[in-house]
Each structure stands twice: as structure tokens, then as C-alpha cells.
Amino acid sequence: MPRGQEPLLSQHRPSSDRSDDRSMEEEDALLTGQKQEPRKQGWAFWREIGLFAWAVIATALVIILAVLYQHQQQTSSPQPSGGDWKNGRPTGKRNLIFMVSDGMGPTSLSLTRSFRQTVTGLPIDDVLVLDQHLIGSSRTRSSSSLITDSAAGATAFSCGQKSYNGAISVLPNRDPCGTVLEAAKRAGYLTGLVVTTRMTDATPACFAAHVNTRGEEDKIAEQEVGEHPLGRVLDLMLGGGRCHFLPNTTDGSCRDDDVDVVGLAKKKGFNYVSDRKGFDGLNFGTGVKLPLLGLFADTDIPYEVDRRNMDDVYPSLDEMARTALTALHDATEDSDKGFFLMVEGSRIDHAGHGNDPVAQVHEVLAYDKAFSSVLDFLKRDDVEGVLVGTSDHETGGLAAARQLHDAYPEYHWFPSVLANASHSAENLAYQLRDHIAGKHISPLDTGIRTPPRSPDSSDSHSPSSSSDSKELKQYIRNLLSTGLGISDATEKEITRLADTSDPWPASYLFADMISRRAQVGWTTHGHSAVDVNIYASDPGQAKPLRGNHENTEIGQFMAEYLDLDGELKAVTKELKEGADAGAGWMGRGLDDEKVGNRGDHYEGDFKKRGLMDCGCVGGTGVEGHVH
Ligand SMILES: *[C@@H]1O[C@H](CO)[C@@H](O)[C@H](O)[C@H]1NC(C)=O
Ligand SMILES: *[C@@H]1O[C@H](CO)[C@@H](O)[C@H](O)[C@H]1NC(C)=O
Ligand SMILES: [Zn+2]
Numbered sequence: 001m002p003r004g005q006e007p008l009l010s011q012h013r014p015s016s017d018r019s020d021d022r023s024m025e026e027e028d029a030l031l032t033g034q035k036q037e038p039r040k041q042g043w044a045f046w047r048e049i050g051l052f053a054w055a056v057i058a059t060a061l062v063i064i065l066a067v068l069y070q071h072q073q074q075t076s077s078p079q080p081s082g083g084d085w086k087n088g089r090p091t092g093k094r095n096l097i098f099m100v101s102d103g104m105g106p107t108s109l110s111l112t113r114s115f116r117q118t119v120t121g122l123p124i125d126d127v128l129v130l131d132q133h134l135i136g137s138s139r140t141r142s143s144s145s146l147i148t149d150s151a152a153g154a155t156a157f158s159c160g161q162k163s164y165n166g167a168i169s170v171l172p173n174r175d176p177c178g179t180v181l182e183a184a185k186r187a188g189y190l191t192g193l194v195v196t197t198r199m200t201d202a203t204p205a206c207f208a209a210h211v212n213t214r215g216e217e218d219k220i221a222e223q224e225v226g227e228h229p230l231g232r233v234l235d236l237m238l239g240g241g242r243c244h245f246l247p248n249t250t251d252g253s254c255r256d257d258d259v260d261v262v263g264l265a266k267k268k269g270f271n272y273v274s275d276r277k278g279f280d281g282l283n284f285g286t287g288v289k290l291p292l293l294g295l296f297a298d299t300d301i302p303y304e305v306d307r308r309n310m311d312d313v314y315p316s317l318d319e320m321a322r323t324a325l326t327a328l329h330d331a332t333e334d335s336d337k338g339f340f341l342m343v344e345g346s347r348i349d350h351a352g353h354g355n356d357p358v359a360q361v362h363e364v365l366a367y368d369k370a371f372s373s374v375l376d377f378l379k380r381d382d383v384e385g386v387l388v389g390t391s392d393h394e395t396g397g398l399a400a401a402r403q404l405h406d407a408y409p410e411y412h413w414f415p416s417v418l419a420n421a422s423h424s425a426e427n428l429a430y431q432l433r434d435h436i437a438g439k440h441i442s443p444l445d446t447g448i449r450t451p452p453r454s455p456d457s458s459d460s461h462s463p464s465s466s467s468d469s470k471e472l473k474q475y476i477r478n479l480l481s482t483g484l485g486i487s488d489a490t491e492k493e494i495t496r497l498a499d500t501s502d503p504w505p506a507s508y509l510f511a512d513m514i515s516r517r518a519q520v521g522w523t524t525h526g527h528s529a530v531d532v533n534i535y536a537s538d539p540g541q542a543k544p545l546r547g548n549h550e551n552t553e554i555g556q557f558m559a560e561y562l563d564l565d566g567e568l569k570a571v572t573k574e575l576k577e578g579a580d581a582g583a584g585w586m587g588r589g590l591d592d593e594k595v596g597n598r599g600d601h602y603e604g605d606f607k608k609r610g611l612m613d614c615g616c617v618g619g620t621g622v623e624g625h626v627h
Contacts, residue, residue, distance in 0.1 A: 089561060095338035095385035096184075096562055097325075097374050098157070100203055101367050102150055103349025105394025105530050111357060111415075111520065112364040114400070118415035128364075129372040130389070135542060136534040138551045140393045143172050144597050147529045150349065151214040153392025153551060154206035160555030164595045168202065168211045168220065172595050176210035176579050176586060178572035180555060181340055183564040185233040186571055188337040190290070190328050193234065194320045196301045197346035198241025199224060203392065207342055208234050210575060216587035217244045218255050225265035225293065229578030229585070230571055232268055235290045235339075236327060238320040239346075240297035242274060252298045265293050279315045285326025292327070294320075303347055303424040305362035317345060318370040325377045338383055340562065343370060351424070352395025355522040356511040358484070359424035360398075371535070378537050386541040386561060390554055391532035397523030404516060417518035420485025425510035428483045432497065432506050435475055472498050484514050 101108075109131065117126050142152030144164035155163045155170070159177035163170060171177050181191050193204045200217035209223035221244040226232030243254035245261040255261075262272055270293040273279060279296060282288050301307060301314045308316075315323075321343045328339040345367030351360035371389060378385045403409040476497050480486040496502050497509050504512075508525075515522060534549065536542035544557050559568055579586055 089563065090384045091563075093332075093336050093338050093383050094562070095328075095332075095378075095381070095383055096340050096558060097378075097385065097387045098180075098340070098342045098558060099367075099371060099374065099387060099389035099535075100154070100157070100342065100344040100346075101348050101364070101389065101391045102197075102203055102344055102346050103352040103393065103395030103527070104345070104364060104367070104391045105396075105398060105528065105532055107394075107398040107400050108348060108352075108360060108364050109533070110400050111398065112361045112368075114413075115361040115415040115418055116365065119419040128368045129375065130368050130533075130535055133371075133375075133389075133535045133537065134533055135536045135539045136545050136547045136549060137531040138390050138534050138549055138554060139531055140391075140551050141529065144595065146600075147527050148393050148551075149202065149214075149527065150392050151202040151206065154203045156551035157390075157392070157555045157558070158206040160552050160559060162552055166213045166215075166590075166594070168209055168214055168216075169206045170210055170212055170586065174212060174579075174586075174590065174595070176572070176575040178568045178570075178575055179207050180558045180562070180564060180568070181207040181342070182230055182233045182571045182575075183559065183567035184340040184562055185235075186230070186567040187562065187564055188335065189562065190235045190332050190335075190337075190339040191233060192236035192324045192328055192339065192341040193239065193344075194237075194317070194324050194341065195239035195241075195344040195346045196317050197239065197344070197350070198244065198299055199237050199239045199295060200241050200244045201346065203344050203346065204237075204239065204342065210579075211587035212590040213587060217241075218257065218259070219585070219587045221245050221255075221261045222259065222264065223585070225261055225270060226268045227264065227585070229575055232291065235331070236288070236292045236294075236324055236341075238292075238294040238296075238315075238324055240295065240299055240301045242295035243298045245293075245295060254298075262293070276313055276315065279319070279323075282323050282327070284319070285323040285330065288323065288327035288330075290327065290331050300347060300350065303351065303359040303363060303426065304366040305359055305422070305424050306427045317343070317366050318373055321370040322373050322377075325374065329377075329381060329383075332383075338385065340558075343374065345370065348391075349395045350426075352398065352522075352527075353525055354425055354507055354511050355396055355515060355525060356425040356507070357398075357515055357518055357520045358418050358421040359426065360396075361418060375537055385537075387535075387537035388542050388545065388554065388558065389535035390551075392551070394528045394530045394532055396525070397521075397528040399521035399523065402516065402519040402521035404519065409519075413519040414517070417485070417514065418520075421483065421514055422485070423483040425484075425507040425514070428479055428510045429505060429507035431479060431483075432476065436472070436500065469498060480510075480513070484510065486513060486517065488517075489513065 109128065113128055113131065116122060116128070117124060140148050140153060142148040142165050143162040144152070149165040151167050152163050152165045155161065155167050155177070158169050158179035158181065159171075160180075161171060161177055164172055169177055169179050185191050191208075193199065193207060195201065195204050198217065200220040202214045205211075205214065205217075205220045205224070209220040209228070211219050224234060224237065243252055245265070246253040246255065247258040247260040248255045249258050266272060268291075270291045271289050273282065273292070273294045275296065279294060282292075282294070296314055302310060304316065307314050324341055324343070328341060332338050345363060348360060348363040348367060351363050371387070374387050378387060400413055401409070401411075402413065473494050476494050477489065480489050493509070493513055496504075497506055502509070531548065534545050534554065536545065539546060542557065544560075545554060559565065
């Protein structure tokens with residue numbers, strides 16, 4: 001600004017000091033109730049009186065309008081087309097879709113959002129669909145620990161009550177608790193589960209089964225098809241985990257006994273599909289005949305980053321979710337009750353356990369896509385409905401930053417490192433294992449279609465022939481370059497991967513290599529206690545879940561939305577009678593000490609067990625752990 005112009009402003013500024021003083025005097029007088037000296041009469045005086053009166057009236061109007069608005073907000077939620085509403089709840093026909101992003105914490109969102117912006121060149125205000133539907137956060141502790149597992153987490157959703165880690169819709173006193181899905185079924189709703197892990201894993205199990213410990217997956221499979229005190233409560237299941245439904249006399253079984261659960265399911269009326277061809281026959285739902293059991297993998301459906309290369313073998317989460325929505329919609333067309341559907345992005349959690357940021361961002365994107373499809377469905381459908389989504393807990397203690405050296409770190413992490421990777425650490429570990437076992441599959445010939453064992457145990461090294469370690473190292477270099485986009489592997493890293501006696505499974509080593517290069521941090525191969533996000537299709541419909549809540553309130557909201565109080569009491573009573581009648585349908589008993597709250601007892605573990613000397617997280621890393 002030219003110097004000469006500066007004074008202009010001050011010259012023309014009115015001398016406001018006087019008027020400020022005056023209004024302060026007036027305010028004082030109002031507050032103290034003391035009479036003000038009349039200073040001047042005439043037009044100016046009356047003008048001020050008039051302005052003052054106007055200000056008082058305007059303020060009063062604003063307050064009245066605000067009170068009216070708030071009252072209206074409290075007594076009625078937005079009423080989308082079609083529904084009858086009372087006390088913030090619809091009273092007519094309605095659907096509830098509950099989505100679980102297993103193991104997805106707030107950092108998973110930051111990581112995925114930045115990853116997508118970077119690799120697709122989107123602007124910094126580009127966000128995920130999830131980001132646009134955030135309404136609150138959930139506290140996740142269980143009755144037995146500040147850090148929950150998925151079983152206690154899902155019991156909070158299904159029963160609306162806290163229980164111990166490992167509990168499948170069973171309370172700390174080992175009484176079974178009726179679930180929102182069972183109560184919905186009793187009330188006349190149709191019900192469904194869609195997952196990418198085993199159908200017998202903790203999250204889906206908690207909606208339609210009751211066992212004392214989550215490991216009882218054989219029992220869970222039986223209950224899910226209707227060997228259950230309430231009979232069949234599920235109309236539709238789509239996911240993985242076929243192995244617990246097949247008798248131990250069959251290839252691909254992981255049952256301890258020779259019970260044919262698929263056979264049982266068929267006897268109870270289920271239609272069964274078990275492969276991509278069968279899935280395609282469902283025609284995205286219009287070809288579905290309920291009840292339907294669809295199991296498309298022995299155990300887990302591969303991570304999305306790998307699955308997209310095997311699209312001819314496995315359906316995606318989004319495809320399964322859309323199929324379920326259409327099938328349940330069509331089947332309830334002529335009913336006065338809608339449906340309850342649970343859709344889980346199950347393997348965000350597994351990517352967290354594996355500390356694999358590549359697998360994780362693609363799992364979150366796949367979940368975001370399915371979330372978006374559910375929103376589209378609700379928008380299209382003329383039946384009232386709500387989508388509520390949340391996580392049971394965070395996994396991995398993920399951090400969108402990592403200090404790699406002594407020097408104070410620069411503020412960066414590198415999504416492009418993740419973008420250069422085309423495979424999960426789990427998949428590369430399968431390939432390495434098979435190569436070492438002499439199958440000599442060339443890198444990235446993804447001939448490994450079905451992971452033979454769980455991701456946690458399957459990828460420990462098997463003995464290698466020491467003769468061709470040079471060939472092995474070259475194979476590993478190729479694998480790293482083509483599978484992870486890593487061309488700067490150190491000799492030490494290659495040697496560890498080639499060393500079959502390394503205490504860490506190869507998948508952990510691959511994941512650690514990519515995490516360090518991207519400067520992404522992890523604090524554990526297990527879960528963490530951080531609050532997780534709550535999402536909804538419409539913040540008005542899910543109003544009680546706005547803000548910070550206990551995870552049990554999410555379960556309570558679902559029961560209230562569907563008005564299931566009476567049914568919940570009835571099914572809980574019947575389940576309890578079933579439990580009292582014995583016959584062990586809830587699986588093995590459980591010691592009290594396993595159920596109790598272990599609380600805050602530091603026992604000097606640090607001194608007793610020492611640390612891994614690699615400076616990275618994890619114990620020996622290979623013991624089977626609980627998701
Ligand atoms: C299969 O299950 C039956 C019990 O149902 C058991 O007797 C048998 O040993 C099992 N076979 C195998 C190979 O595990
Ligand atoms: C990604 O891969 C390309 C091609 O191999 C390479 O030029 C680039 O440096 C890689 N980027 C990162 C971040 O590793
Ligand atoms: Zn987990």
C-alpha cells in the first residue's frame with residue numbers, strides 16, 4: 001500500500017470512543033437496574049429507544065425459534081418418504097442394515113483416504129463415502145478387558161450387553177443372551193449375514209449362535225443352520241468358512257467330527273452354493289431362493305488386493321452385499337416386516353493383525369464401496385430403512401507416521417510406496433512357502449487359490465533345501481520387486497526371508513518391509529483400545545448414536561429401531577431354558593477365571609520376558625492368536 005494512503009483511513013474513521021462508552025453505560029444500567037441519566041431528549045433519544053426495543057424483540061424471536069426447532073428435533077427425526085414415525089422411530093415396515101468394519105480404527109481411514117488421493121490424483125478434499133457419514137464414536141472395552149476381542153465386541157452389538165473376550169452371545173455368568181437378529185426373526189423379519197471371513201468367525205457367530213468360547217466353530221456352524229433352541233433364525237448367509245460345514249471325511253474340512261452341516265442345512269430347506277458359478281447363478285439376488293447358504297472359500301475369502309486377480313473364483317464383499325439386499329428386499333416385498341442384514345468387512349482386522357498396510361487400504365476401500373451400495377439401496381427403496389456401521393475395535397495400533405532413525409523425523413508418510421505393491425504380504429508368504437516346498441511356482445502366478453490354513457499359522461516357513469539358497473534369494477528378490485514394488489531390499493532382509501528358522505513368519509517380514517518404506521507404524525499384532533467410529537446413512541434416523549457411546553448402545557439402538565423389546569425377552573428366556581436343559585449345545589464349559597475381569601495387574605512382564613531384539617513389535621509372533 002502506498003504510504004500516503006495510510007492516514008486516509010484514520011482520518012475518515014469516525015470517533016467511536018464516545019459511542020462505545022455510551023452503550024457500555026446503557027448496558028450497565030440494564031444489568032444493575034439503575035436508572036440512567038437522561039442525557040438528551042428528542043429524535044436521537046427516541047431512535048435509540050426504538051433500536052433497543054427492536055433488539056430485544058429480535059433476540060426473543062431468535063430464542064423462541066431455537067427452542068421450537070430443538071423441540072421439533074427431539075420429538076421427531078427426519079421422516080423420509082413412506083414411513084410412519086413415532087417417538088423418533090418408524091412404526092411401519094422397515095429394514096436395518098448393520099455394517100461392521102472389523103478392526104478398522106480412525107487411522108485406517110486417514111491412511112486409506114490419503115492413499116486414494118495420492119494414487120488417483122484426487123484433490124485433498126476428496127474423502128471416502130464413509131467420511132461423509134460419520135456420526136459418532138464408540139468405546140469398545142469388554143467386561144473382561146480394556147481391549148476387547150471381536151467376540152465380546154459383537155456380543156455388545158448383538159445383545160446390547162458387555163461380556164468377556166471370547167464370548168459368543170453369552171453373558172459373563174454364561175447365560176445365553178437373545179440377539180437382535182434372533183428377535184427380528186421372531187418378529188417376522190427376514191435375516192442375513194454377509195462376511196469375507198469364515199461364517200463361523202466371531203462377528204457373524206454372535207448374531208445367530210451361542211457358545212462359551214469362540215473357538216467352537218463346529219458348534220457355531222450347526223447353530224447357524226438351525227440346530228438351535230430357536231430353530232432356524234437365518235434366511236441368508238454369504239461368505240467364507242466352508243470347512244466347518246463339511247464332515248471330516250471330506251477334502252477341505254476342518255471339523256473335528258463327521259457331522260455334515262451342509263447336509264443338515266439342506267434338510268432344513270437351505271439352498272447351497274459353494275463357488276463362483278453358483279454365486280453368478282444368484283444373479284445379484286434376483287435368482288435367490290431363500291433360505292440360502294453360500295460359502296465361497298474354505299476359510300477366508302482372499303484380501304481384496306489379491307482377490308481382484310481371482311475374480312473368477314471369489315465374489316467381492318460389494319457383490320455379496322448387493323446380492324443379499326436384492327434377495328431380502330424381493331422376499332419381503334409382500335410382507336409387512338422388512339429385514340435385518342449384517343454386512344462385515346471382516347478382513348480389515350486381519351490386515352491389522354498382519355501389520356499389512358497394503359492389504360488394509362484395499363480392504364477399507366472395498367468396505368467403503370459396499371457401504372456406498374447399501375446407501376444406494378436405501379435411497380432407491382421406498383421401504384423405510386437405516387444403515388448403521390461401526391467397528392468392534394481397532395487392530396494393529398496403526399499409526400500414520402513412523403520414526404525409522406535416531407534423527408528427529410521429517411513429517412511424511414508415503415502412500416506411493418503402498419501403491420506400488422500389488423499383493424498382500426499373506427499372498428507373498430504363500431508363494432514363498434510353496435516355492436520353498438518345491439512347487440516352484442513362478443512369482444505371482446497366483447495359482448494359490450485357496451489359502452489352506454488360517455492366515456496366522458499358514459505362512460511360517462517350511463524347511464528349505466540348503467543347496468539352492470542362491471536361487472532362493474533371487475526368487476525372493478523377484479517376489480519383492482514384482483509383488484511389493486520393493487527394489488532396495490537389504491541383504492539382511494533377504495536373508496531373513498530365506499531363513500526358514502526365523503521366528504517371524506514370512507508374512508510379517510514382508511509386511512514390515514513395506515510398512516517401513518511407507519513410514520507407516522504399528523504397535524501390536526493384536527487389537528488396541530482406541531475408540532472407533534460410528535457411521536449412519538442418516539444422522540437423524542440414528543440420532544441416539546450421535547456423539548461418543550458405549551458399544552452396547554449400538555446394539556440397544558438396533559433393538560429399539562426394530563422395536564424388538566418383547567421378542568428379545570422371549571428369545572432370551574427360551575435360550576436360557578435350552579441352556580438349562582443341558583445337552584451341551586453351547587459347547588464346552590469355561591473356567592470362571594477365564595471369564596472374569598483380569599483388570600489392571602502389571603506383573604513385570606517386561607522384566608520376565610524381555611524384548612524382541614529386532615526393535616520391532618511382536619513376541620515370537622507365531623502363536624495362534626485370537627482376532
Ligand atoms: C472324524 O470324526 C469322527 C467322529 O465324528 C472321529 O471318530 C474320527 O476320528 C474323525 N476322523 C478324523 C480323520 O479326524
Ligand atoms: C514405483 O515403481 C516405479 C516403477 O518401478 C518406480 O519408478 C518408483 O520409484 C516406485 N515408487 C516408489 C515410491 O517406490
Ligand atoms: Zn482381530
